[in-house]
Amino acid sequence: MTPWERVRQRLHDEIGEEKFSSWFARMELDGLSDETVHLSVPTRFLKSWIQENYLPRISELFAEESGARRRVDVAVRSAVARPMPLKASGRREVVSERSPEARPTRTVPATATVMPASATANASVNSIASDMSSGSPLDPRLTFDTFVVGKSNSLAHAAARQVAEAASGANPVFNPLYLHAAVGLGKTHLLQAVVWAAGQKGRRAIYLTAERFMYGFVAALKTHSAIAFKDALRTIDTLVIDDLQFLKGNNLQQEFCHTLNALLDGGRQVVVAADCVPSDLEHLDERVRSRLAGGLVVELAPLEEDLRLQILKTRYQALAEQHAGFTVPAPVLEFLARSMGQSGRDLDGALNKLLAFNQLTSEPVTLEMAENAIKDIIRPCDPKRVRVDDILRIVAKHYNVSRADLLSQRRTANVVKPRQVAMFLAKTLTLRSLPEIGRRFGGRDHTTVLHAVRKIDRLLGTDRALADEIEVLKRAIQEA
Numbered sequence: 001m002t003p004w005e006r007v008r009q010r011l012h013d014e015i016g017e018e019k020f021s022s023w024f025a026r027m028e029l030d031g032l033s034d035e036t037v038h039l040s041v042p043t044r045f046l047k048s049w050i051q052e053n054y055l056p057r058i059s060e061l062f063a064e065e066s067g068a069r070r071r072v073d074v075a076v077r078s079a080v081a082r083p084m085p086l087k088a089s090g091r092r093e094v095v096s097e098r099s100p101e102a103r104p105t106r107t108v109p110a111t112a113t114v115m116p117a118s119a120t121a122n123a124s125v126n127s128i129a130s131d132m133s134s135g136s137p138l139d140p141r142l143t144f145d146t147f148v149v150g151k152s153n154s155l156a157h158a159a160a161r162q163v164a165e166a167a168s169g170a171n172p173v174f175n176p177l178y179l180h181a182a183v184g185l186g187k188t189h190l191l192q193a194v195v196w197a198a199g200q201k202g203r204r205a206i207y208l209t210a211e212r213f214m215y216g217f218v219a220a221l222k223t224h225s226a227i228a229f230k231d232a233l234r235t236i237d238t239l240v241i242d243d244l245q246f247l248k249g250n251n252l253q254q255e256f257c258h259t260l261n262a263l264l265d266g267g268r269q270v271v272v273a274a275d276c277v278p279s280d281l282e283h284l285d286e287r288v289r290s291r292l293a294g295g296l297v298v299e300l301a302p303l304e305e306d307l308r309l310q311i312l313k314t315r316y317q318a319l320a321e322q323h324a325g326f327t328v329p330a331p332v333l334e335f336l337a338r339s340m341g342q343s344g345r346d347l348d349g350a351l352n353k354l355l356a357f358n359q360l361t362s363e364p365v366t367l368e369m370a371e372n373a374i375k376d377i378i379r380p381c382d383p384k385r386v387r388v389d390d391i392l393r394i395v396a397k398h399y400n401v402s403r404a405d406l407l408s409q410r411r412t413a414n415v416v417k418p419r420q421v422a423m424f425l426a427k428t429l430t431l432r433s434l435p436e437i438g439r440r441f442g443g444r445d446h447t448t449v450l451h452a453v454r455k456i457d458r459l460l461g462t463d464r465a466l467a468d469e470i471e472v473l474k475r476a477i478q479e480a
């Protein structure tokens with residue numbers, strides 16, 4: 001394990017899985033110098049939360065694991081400059097949030113709200129919207145033009161395009177449009193593309209991360225402008241919400257529910273992205289989940305090798321335009337497409353590494369150099385995201401019981417064993433916590449899940465037949 005992996009592991013052990021997966025699962029190590037550890041997270045909200053609550057601890061853990069004390073710098077990934085063509089209009093000069101030495105000046109839109117000229121006169125919407133949007137900047141590079149389409153994302157892309165290109169005032173066809181995928185597969189890219197394109201069609205579109213929605217609402221409550229806030233949200237044409245899995249808290253949930261209902265009932269377009277299907281958003285009210293599931297739900301699957309290669313080629317072209325002399329031969333791009341994980345972020349990381357090596361050492365990019373440069377970031381393909389629903393379905397079928405049996409309170413042996421096996425698989429194949437699994441298994445207590453997991457774990461050591469059964473089930477679930 002690298003020092004970074006050990007730091008993550010220790011953090012995980014200290015704060016538990018639920019907190020870790022909410023706050024740290026998407027924190028990445030971007031670089032390490034003698035003085036500084038550069039970390040990045042996808043949103044400002046995560047950044048400020050981690051800075052306020054965990055910076056000293058992360059720094060301590062790093063010192064213990066690497067033997068050297070360093071400053072910890074947390075950056076927001078969406079603000080990281082990447083080599084993509086700038087297409088959008090209405091920009092102003094700003095600076096990315098990276099450390100000063102790495103700060104390229106670039107152009108991004110002033111706010112996350114894209115509005116037609118006529119709408120900019122609407123002062124109340126504007127002020128609330130600019131308040132709201134200050135935490136969710138749009139990246140001008142995330143447009144349909146820069147989104148590469150392949151097998152794994154063609155349906156999501158087509159649906160997003162159709163939604164974005166509908167004429168102002170037209171009745172939405174897919175409403176809400178709900179996109180879900182594991183990390184780095186292009187959800188944010190598609191959502192922001194929708195906002196850009198909808199704005200170009202003359203629609204008032206706003207992009208908010210769930211955290212920004214929560215922050216905006218809490219801030220509005222504090223300044224007694226909650227009604228204006230709600231009104232402003234409800235007067236937009238297209239509401240785009242990213243990372244819905246982070247929406248937590250009863251009041252906020254209710255507010256989101258009202259906003260969603262008001263927009264959908266008013267024929268406004270809503271587009272949402274999350275890391276799971278609506279039914280897995282367990283902290284959300286059942287009515288919200290069913291409303292979200294009632295439009296079009298589309299998954300973005302892991303990027304296939306061909307698609308990875310196409311993305312690498314586009315990224316490389318843009319990099320080569322900015323850095324004269326940076327040449328990556330085709331076999332190296334093919335090697336990267338084969339060896340990197342299935343997320344778009346890994347591809348960016350690999351090319352940036354080649355560029356850094358090339359610029360710092362003047363060594364030309366060859367296969368050998370590339371192998372050496374990216375050896376620490378090569379990962380076997382990201383494990384497939386497993387769903388509790390698939391586990392229930394496959395285990396029930398295997399043991400010839402019904403899904404309802406597994407969720408029921410029945411205690412007959414022919415149901416207890418499959419239920420315990422299913423709980424064990426849910427714990428070992430997903431990132432769900434014990435209480436979450438308990439809720440998915442008919443509202444059971446987490447201690448019941450723990451008992452089942454321990455029992456099956458113990459039996460695996462002695463019961464060969466059970467071990468084989470579990471292997472077969474695991475394979476079937478992974479392939480589901």
Ligand SMILES: Nc1ncnc2c1ncn2[C@@H]1O[C@H](COP(=O)(O)OP(=O)(O)OP(=O)(O)O)[C@@H](O)[C@H]1O
Binds near residue numbers: 153182185343344
């Ligand atoms: N099909 C694609 N074409 C071009 N770039 C892509 C594509 N898919 C992903 N990417 C790039 O990969 C990176 C990660 O994508 P994005 O941020 O949209 O992922 P995400 O699904 O929102 O992940 P997360 O859940 O972590 O927020 C971005 O730089 C994005 O531009």
